[in-house]
Amino acid sequence: MVSRPEYAAAHLSAVGPSSRGLRMADLTVDLDRSSPVPLYFQVSRQIEAAIESGELAPGDRLENEISLADRWGLSRPTMRRAIEELVGKGLLVRRRGIGTQVVHGRVKRRMELSSLFDDLSRSGQTPSTQVLTRELVPAPGHVAERLGVQAGIEVLHLERLRLARDEPLAVMRNWLPVDLAEALADKALESRGLYELIRATGVHLRIATQRIGARGASAAEARLLRLRKGSPLLTMERTTYDGSGRAVELGSHAYRAETYSIEMTVVER
Secondary structure, X not given: OOOOOOEEEEEEEEXXXXXXXXXXXXXXXXXXXXXXXXXXXXXXXXXXXXXXXXXXXXXXXXXXXXXXXXXXXXXXXXXXXXHHHHHHOOOEEEXXXXXXXXXXXXXXXXXXXXOHHHHHHHOOOOEEEEEEEEEEEEOOHHHHHHHOOOOOOEEEEEXXXXXXXXXXXXXXXXXXXXXXXHHOOHHHHHHOOHHHHHHHOOOOEEEXXXXXEEEEOOHHHHHHHOOOOOOEEEEEEEEEEEOOOOEEEEEEEEEEHHHEEEEOOOOOO
16 A cells, blocks of 8 residues: 655556556655545546556556555545546546556547548557548549539548557548549558648649538448447548649548547637
């Protein structure tokens, strides 16, 4: 048991799943008992920082709340509230027969013209991509309207599964003008972000319109994202324009809701 000085350091033990071997991660957690900041909040913020930095990886299991409370000299309600904060943020999940487990470092995206690949790379996560579909198709009516082309004209259709640290994060569908097809080969899409590849062709991405929504996962999406059918997904539909005002991309993406958030700045007019 940790003694109760005004300022104490404790350690969090995390046991990794058998597929990665038994892994013990000793995380130093500093508790300032003289601070007006509640202890549960200090604990939850420091565990959250460990998850986002990768010190605690997806799949790592925490000790049970009673053991952690005893180890750190905390009350069980305090420890329980700290864990509940992280469960509510989608960083931890309680699974029957397994215990409390790290899910993911939540991906935070600012309202700017960037790709998910870029955002994951900047946040220190390791993005990877599986190209599910790459084909030339006649543009459906809603796609033609958003891209500003005639219905039925040939466009490039992409469907990809984006992963972070080998965990599925998003299913991404895109429609683009056919003149970009050569630059968007399967191998390039697997290792680089879509916007990086488009910019490499000399296209200047200037502005986009974007709509955020939510819905339940279809059977196909649930299978790809390792969810139950009907699980909540965060959706984004975006049309991106170049410097001349030409639409160069229509994207329709679906994200696992517990791993994704959007940040924006709101200004009074």
